[in-house]
Amino acid sequence: MKAKIQVVLCKCCTEMPALLNMERLQRLAAESNNVLSVLTVDAVCDGKDLAAVVTDAKDKEIDRAVVLACHKKDISPALFKAYKRAGVNEFLVELVNIREEVVLPHTNMPEKAQAKAEAKLKGALARSVMLSPLERQTEEMKTRNVVIIGAGVSGQAAALEASKTGVHTILLEKTGKTIKAPGVIVTHGQLLGASGYGGNYQLKIKAGEKVEELGAAAVVIATGGGWTTLKGSLAKAVRDALPLYKFYEQMQAGSAPKSPVIIVDTPDPAGKTLKVQDYAWDDTLETAIELKKKLPETQVFVVFQEMRAFGLSELAYKEAAELGVKFVRYDTAGTPKIDSKNPTTMSVKDLAQGEILNIKFGTLVFASIPPNQDNKAIADALRIPMSVDGAIRRGSIQRWPVSTPRPGIFVCGSALFPKAKDVAEAEGMAAGAMAGEFVKRGRIEFGGIVAQVTQEKCSACLTCIRTCPYEAPFIGTASKAEIRVQACQGCGMCVGICPSKAIELHNYTDDQIMEETRVLLGGDF
């Protein structure tokens, strides 16, 4: 069947600022093969012009179109709807960004602009002929479950906010502590494995002793951070060592700590792994201030590499210093050390004085928040990336702040990086709201530009399965790779990496790309 192409020139952009010779472009389009109609409109986003485009397309029984206008994201979605009305598949509408790629960079070079516009038009026409129509499909979500991993500050906020949207929340908490939150709460719960795609995940969870299968439309990761404890020989030697939150709880309960108190940021005073991700700077300052106010006689040292008192915490830093809290800054050259033979003295090189201090302490408090140990298992199960430090990595902020690269998986709070309580809460609310909204839609849309495996060429080497960030490829019943279209995001990574060239991306096949390139370069190459 011969292609019937309609070429639309949008004057709003192409004539701007009267740079291009429209007549030449029109003639070029009209003289090309397969072009049935050439239209010049004032603005393709305008309703009246859209109607003209549709009428023309219907009259001439057009089946594909090339539109010379601006960037895809600037063009009104109404254009695609209009073409749909005229019976043109949306994947057969080829856009050429004349405004940003031709007009704006060449405002003072009309000849170059004209040549580029013509080349781009020819390329688009060559590509348009080779495109095939595609359809997008929808699938109902099987459940309305939002599974939230972790019932800390951010997890509880997420559960509360998600439940408001009318979805069903399931909160997995590793420990057995009682939690007040809407929905089902699974104590001693853990995520063991996961499969599926955004909207229809299948999770394997451990609830107490039982292992259960659980369907989830969306997942919120709110694992938070961990706390440091002493290990090895030091653990036996140093009696009064405890994490900051426990120290704070004891202080609130009214017990007086043994003076002097050292609050230290390092996760390992034995001196081996000194990588500090971050520590609870504002909790440290708050605790120190409260302690000093309650028991002014107590000596308090804060030993740290970098005082990261962000934002208004700076005021607390100042107040703590005024109350007589002693701040000792060290660096990797003189890290704090405790000898197990002398377990009540910490030696550290204070950079402000340039001298080694030997501080005798009564209580040792750890304020370091290393990444949660469970992150790796969760990230592996859900196939989302981690940072080098062992935290969950957020997706690019270009999308939404608490999203991950996989649709339907959100992450918030200290699972990303140690955060203050109010920030963690706000992030939890945002993640919960977004997960709720995602599930409320009830269906997922997929298909269109997705990958496809030519089974005869596939050698089942598993390279695509290892490469795909979305778990789209799998080995089917024929022992060959197949693509789970619901999961495929059309990124093309498997296409590039397949050693047998067995995978192609719809409408970005080798032939299509080569043909367009050949025309753009003006002939054979």
Add this chain to the structure above:
Amino acid sequence: MKQVLVIGGGPAGLTATKSLVDRGAEVVLVEKKESLGGMARELTCKGLVECRNCGVCFAIDRANDVLRERNAEVHLLSEVMSVQKSDHGYSVKIKTSPRYVTEDCIGCGKCVVECPVEGKAIFPPTGNGQPRIHWIERGKCLHFKKAKCEKCSSVCPTKAVDYEDRARNVIRNVGAIIYATGIDPIDACEMSRLGCGVLDDVVSSVDAERILNETGKLVRPSDGKAPKKIAVMQCVGSRSVKTGVEYCSKFCCKYATKISQLLLDIDPEINLDFYFVDLRTLYEPQDEFKAWAKAKKTVKLIRTMPAVVSPGKDGKLLVRAATENDLEITETEYDLVILSVGMRPAGANSELGKSLGIAADQTGFAPGGPELEGKGVFVCGAVTEPMDIEETASRAVAAASKIYHMKEEGA
């Protein structure tokens, strides 16, 4: 369903608007300036080689989204004149100043070239601000004086200049208000000892970002040459008793480290000295930047607050600083000095804010709170406390969710 008023078209206001509109609410967005994007308009993308997650494009993309939403009514060059409590919410009077350029503008810029006024009277939108429609400042334009100049109108290819444009007043009834007036950068010249305003080659980080955003490279303002040795100074204006900004502005270390990395990406030969007091790279491991600096042979991290920047030999700048242990004083010559300025909340103490019950606390920020939220007034974004774009966005989504469900409960 009642509408929601969003005051401020920066990252916070835009994210909240988009979130609300996505849920099916109607939003009236009021922005004082001529385009949407807020502070992010003049900031530069900091990823030349790889995305550095600075969040600037996030704000600009949201501006684009919001402009295309039917349920978001955007008022630019507008101010909220008064807010009155009515039976079911608030009655809001919005005053829009005339723009004198219609939506037909395609942003070609011919009018700006033609404008005879010194310093121009017709402007493109600031930085990356959206929409890309020009505007005329009435006070400067000769058309409104005796001259009756019509040069811009005569060259406009789309006849978008409309001198008959008038100020408009509209009244909207809204159920809730988001107050997201954002921040103002601190003027680096308040710290006069660092040479701002006196020496041409001392630029604030805001200027540096603007130049990088517009031209893609940073040159010395005095002679247009590419700088070979650059000093970046942290905590200018922040953590200072003199400027009254005693808090830490939270995002300066984040953007300054990213600008430094960008400058090195553009020209790997640059010698860069990074003066800082505490390295507070927000939500990033503290040793990441240190490791990067160590790997680059030409980058030096110096922990001190420089004392004075004075003119040196051959147009260079002389920076006097004490060493970290206070034992010596060093003098180093630089081609360019970038001062990383902090921020102050904008509109935390405005008349409008007071009429809504929003008042600044002793830190200068207006934190809002449950009491105000019960009345349907949500304070959001960096006017509540120092924060970066990413945190702002999370909080805006949270605020939008709260409002949406508040409305449902009330209905």
